[in-house]
Amino acid sequence: xxxxxxxxxxxxxxxxxxxxxxxxxxxxxxxxxxxxxxxxxxxxxxxxxxxxxxxxxxxxxxxxxxxxxxxxxxxxxxxxxxxxxxxxxxxxxxxxxxxxxxxxxxxxxxxxxxxxxxxxxxxxxxxxxxxxxxxxxxxxxxxxxxxxxxxxxxxxxxxxxxxxxxxxxxxxxx
Numbered sequence: 142x143x144x145x146x147x148x149x150x151x152x153x154x155x156x157x158x159x160x161x162x163x164x165x166x167x168x169x170x171x172x173x174x175x176x177x178x179x180x181x182x183x184x185x186x187x188x189x190x191x192x193x194x195x196x197x198x199x200x201x202x203x204x205x206x207x208x209x210x211x212x213x214x215x216x217x218x219x220x221x222x223x224x225x226x227x228x229x230x231x232x233x234x235x236x237x238x239x240x241x242x243x244x245x246x247x248x249x250x251x252x253x254x255x256x257x258x259x260x261x262x263x264x265x266x267x268x269x270x271x272x273x274x275x276x277x278x279x280x281x282x283x284x285x286x287x288x289x290x291x292x293x294x295x296x297x298x299x300x301x302x303x304x305x306x307x308x309x310x311x312x313x314x315x
Contacts, residue, residue: 143290143291143292144192144195144196144287144291144292144293145192145195145291146188146192146195146196146245146261146287146291146293147243147287147289147291148186148243148261148262148263148287149186149263150263151183151184151263151264155183155184158183159179159181159264162181163177166178166179174307174310175304175305175307175309175310175314176272176310176311176312176313176314177314178274178314178315179264179313179314179315180262180274180315183263184262184263184264184315185260185261185262185263186260186261186262186263187258187259187260188245188259188260188261189259190256190259192259193247193256193259196247196285196293197293199295200285200286200293200294200295200296201247201283201284201285201296202231202233202283202284202285202296202297202298203281203282203283203284203298204231204275204276204281204282204283204284204298204301205251205275205278205280205281205282206229206275206276206277206278206279206280206281206282207229207275207276207278227274227275227276227277228303228304228305229274229275229301229302229303229304230272230273230274230275230301230302230303230304230314231272231273231275231284231298231300231301231302232270232271232272232273232298232299232300232301232302232309232312233270233271233273233284233286233296233297233298233299234269234270234296234297234298234299235266235269235270235271235286235294235295235296236294236295236296236297237288237294237295238288238294239266239267239268239269239286239288239294240267240288240289241265241266241267241288241289242265242266242286242287242288242289242294243261243262243263243264243265243266243286243287243288243289244261244262244266244271244273244284244285244286244296244315245259245260245261245262245284245285245286245287246258246259246260246273246282246283246284246285247259247282247283247285248260248276248280248281248282248283249280249281249282249283250279250280251279251280251281254281257280261287262315264315265289266313268312268313270299270309270312271312271313271314271315272302272309272312272313272314272315273314273315274314274315275301284296284298
């Protein structure tokens with residue numbers, strides 16, 4: 142069932158910039174053998190909070206943040222791992238037709254559980270699994286999956302890890 146959430150296509154200019162940044166992202170991760178983080182400001186599409194209710198809660202995977210870093214630099218959340226930024230991640234696995242899908246997240250404050258952010262990542266994913274940084278303590282991150290037709294897919298957390306632990310080095314990191 143289509144739910145009205147679909148990311149805008151990322152331009153070829155930004156995709157080229159991503160390729161150029163890949164060596165830098167690998168270096169600042171501190172884990173040279175792992176796939177580097179692929180999330181930058183131009184990858185994020187903000188969604189209207191009133192659409193949160195259209196998601197099927199049974200197909201959402203939630204995790205409570207474990208990192209202590211919540212520093213900001215120039216208004217940008219500072220989570221570079223080698224500079225004491227976010228390092229913990231969850232591995233999510235999508236079900237259904239995952240030939241091309243997108244991941245999104247709802248960020249809730251705790252304990253009130255009010256929506257702070259509702260976003261979707263604009264890079265397409267072709268793999269069944271994805272690593273996602275799971276944020277700072279005191280917040281809950283709920284992840285959802287949307288296929289290229291705008292239909293929600295089941296998503297579940299199948300593992301946890303820490304950047305540089307070598308547990309899931311070949312899985313993309315958002």
